[in-house]
Amino acid sequence: MVEISHNQEKKEKKEWAIINMFRSCYPYFPLGDLEKSESPDFLVHTDDKLIGIELTELKYEREDKLFNLRAHEDFLTYMMEDAQHIVEQQCEFKLMVEALFTDDISPTVLMVNEEARLLVRQGLAESIAKVVSDNIPDSTGMKYKVDRSSKYGYQNLPSKIQSITISNVTGRWHDSLWYAAIATKVKPLSISSVSQRLVAKNFKLQKYNPACDEQWLVIIQNSFLMSSSYNSVSAKDALEHIYRSKFDKVFVFERSEGMVTRLQTEKIIKN
Secondary structure: OHHHHHHHHHHHHHHHHHHHHHHHHOOOOOOOEEEEOOOOOEEEEOOOOEEEEEEEEOOOOEOOOOOOHHHHHHHHHHHHHHHHHHHHOOOOOOEEEEEEEOHHHHHHHOOOOHHHHHHHHHHHHHHHHHHHHHOOOOOOOOEEEEEOOOHHHHHHOOOOEEEEEEEEOEOOEOOOEEEEEEEOOEOOOOHHHHHHHHHHHHHHHHHOOOOOOEEEEEEEEOOOOEEOOOOHHHHHHHHHOEEEEOOOEEEEEEOOOOEEEEOEEEEOOOO
């Protein structure tokens, strides 16, 4: 029960992070009280309507079919929790921290010797904690990115880490969010990948809160584990396609770049 509760807590923190990012990036986000919910994920109480917002991530397909998703999730999640614990012993700011790893992390994650794997994980956590502690933004809303283009980043970032981004979210978020992503090659955004998420969510919409006057769907490009560069050229067809949807509004939110695109849709009458 404790493990389930912990996983649910992590899931809700990520959902809050995503909705807050989306709200700050989408200039027409409705004014009103934002409430965590289930089916849909969030409710926005405006002066004259109730808007439901459902979040969904694109399903990434790697070229490497042997990629062990669960093993990477566990390793990176616990490593970031260790780093967060170190920093929070001496820092009261609420932070959003993203460590972007290269694909070279995979051999470490899959090490057979558990003791050696844990030692490497602890070493990486301590290195991340040091970089974050040295580069905490002073004011809410400020963000620093440490990569190898700077002398500090070249000297202090572990070889398996491409960059670390630290945002001060004190006063804006209730909790900090620390996560790691892997810069990897995945299939680009496509009409097919968007349609698959729409079909799945269209089917479930009938089970959502019937009191909502509008239902929005936000499709997240770039998950919290695998990060791919946003290629607007290859994604052009997917973003300009007209989709069939039961939702009133459908968006693609490219998380790492903060880009929001409202998709064109033809409304399917709800059964």
